[in-house]
Amino acid sequence: MTAPPLVRIGDIDIWAVLDGHMTVAQPAGFPAEDDPEFAVHAEYLHDGRWHLDIGGFVVRTGDRVVLIDAGSGPGDGEPFVPAVDESDPTLLRWAADNGHPDPDAARAVLRTIVQTDLRTGSFGASLAALGFQPDDVTDVLLSHLHFDHIGWLSVDGKPYFPNAVVRCERHDAEYFLAPDFDDGFYRVLWNAMPTSERMAPVLAQFEPWDEDAAIAPGLDCVYAPGHTPGSAIFSITSGSERALILGDSVHCPQELMDPDFFGGGVDIAQADATRERIRRDAEDGATLLSAPHFPRLQFGRLRVGDRPRRWSFEWVPAG
Numbered sequence: 001m002t003a004p005p006l007v008r009i010g011d012i013d014i015w016a017v018l019d020g021h022m023t024v025a026q027p028a029g030f031p032a033e034d035d036p037e038f039a040v041h042a043e044y045l046h047d048g049r050w051h052l053d054i055g056g057f058v059v060r061t062g063d064r065v066v067l068i069d070a071g072s073g074p075g076d077g078e079p080f081v082p083a084v085d086e087s088d089p090t091l092l093r094w095a096a097d098n099g100h101p102d103p104d105a106a107r108a109v110l111r112t113i114v115q116t117d118l119r120t121g122s123f124g125a126s127l128a129a130l131g132f133q134p135d136d137v138t139d140v141l142l143s144h145l146h147f148d149h150i151g152w153l154s155v156d157g158k159p160y161f162p163n164a165v166v167r168c169e170r171h172d173a174e175y176f177l178a179p180d181f182d183d184g185f186y187r188v189l190w191n192a193m194p195t196s197e198r199m200a201p202v203l204a205q206f207e208p209w210d211e212d213a214a215i216a217p218g219l220d221c222v223y224a225p226g227h228t229p230g231s232a233i234f235s236i237t238s239g240s241e242r243a244l245i246l247g248d249s250v251h252c253p254q255e256l257m258d259p260d261f262f263g264g265g266v267d268i269a270q271a272d273a274t275r276e277r278i279r280r281d282a283e284d285g286a287t288l289l290s291a292p293h294f295p296r297l298q299f300g301r302l303r304v305g306d307r308p309r310r311w312s313f314e315w316v317p318a319g
Contacts (some may be wrong), residue, residue, distance in 0.1 A: 002131030010238020016297035019071030020120030050291040073151025075121030086110035094185035099268035142168040145176040147192035154201035170231030226271025234276025243288040253313035
């Protein structure tokens with residue numbers, strides 16, 4: 001028996017699958033705690049830290065059990081704390097590749113990242129608690145190929161979802177699986193397995209799609225580059241209801257509420273354009289929004305106020 005879904009979109013059910021938790025130094029740009037606009041952030045901003053959950057979503061549509069993103073991988077749940085600083089050349093190279101070639105600007109960005117800890121390992125237990133087993137999954141859709149979205153594709157050199165077709169957008173496959181791709185940032189900072197090594201056991205199951213694609217009844221992949229070259233958003237529609245699962249195009253509601261808030265990406269301008277497209281698409285409040293780093297992967301709604309344009313975000317209750 002499966003647990004009640006987190007949300008139901010028409011006749012499509014969606015569950016959140018938690019895998020772990022990450023904290024980083026709180027970046028500039030969030031409202032002050034005594035500002036009424038801070039209320040939406042209270043659950044994941046405290047003690048000067050930004051708390052990001054890590055996980056994925058199970059979507060059951062018709063006879064398909066689709067997993068969207070696969071967490072950061074096996075672990076014992078204990079915090080991994082990197083012994084590095086923002087002057088590490090591998091980290092500076094990553095910052096330059098992600099839109100911050102100026103060393104001073106790169107160090108400022110890294111300062112909010114390297115003060116971090118990562119806990120992972122609960123994906124399998126979370127999936128089982130919802131009433132699903134890895135064998136039940138028919139499709140794995142990856143918003144992009146960063147380590148904290150592909151971590152349970154393989155375990156001990158074997159596919160963790162043996163019956164699933166594994167998919168991502170082709171631009172991401174070409175970028176992350178290229179022979180010269182450098183995973184150094186993720187290895188240094190989070191002791192992450194290289195992408196090629198994590199993906200190798202599932203390549204026989206791997207079928208990338210090109211830009212936009214219809215995958216299952218009511219479930220479409222929407223090309224949303226910027227965070228990575230092939231980042232995707234997932235649109236779930238049934239009847240008059242709709243939800244968007246945003247991948248890392250959006251990490252937290254502030255990126256939707258404030259267009260000037262730093263969101264990051266291999267192409268900053270493109271990432272900003274993607275977020276603006278999300279705002280315009282969802283600002284009427286009718287579409288439910290979530291992402292793999294939202295607190296408890298819960299859903300919310302974006303709303304637009306009077307001119308000049310100003311957005312607000314409100315969480316919606318589960319179930």
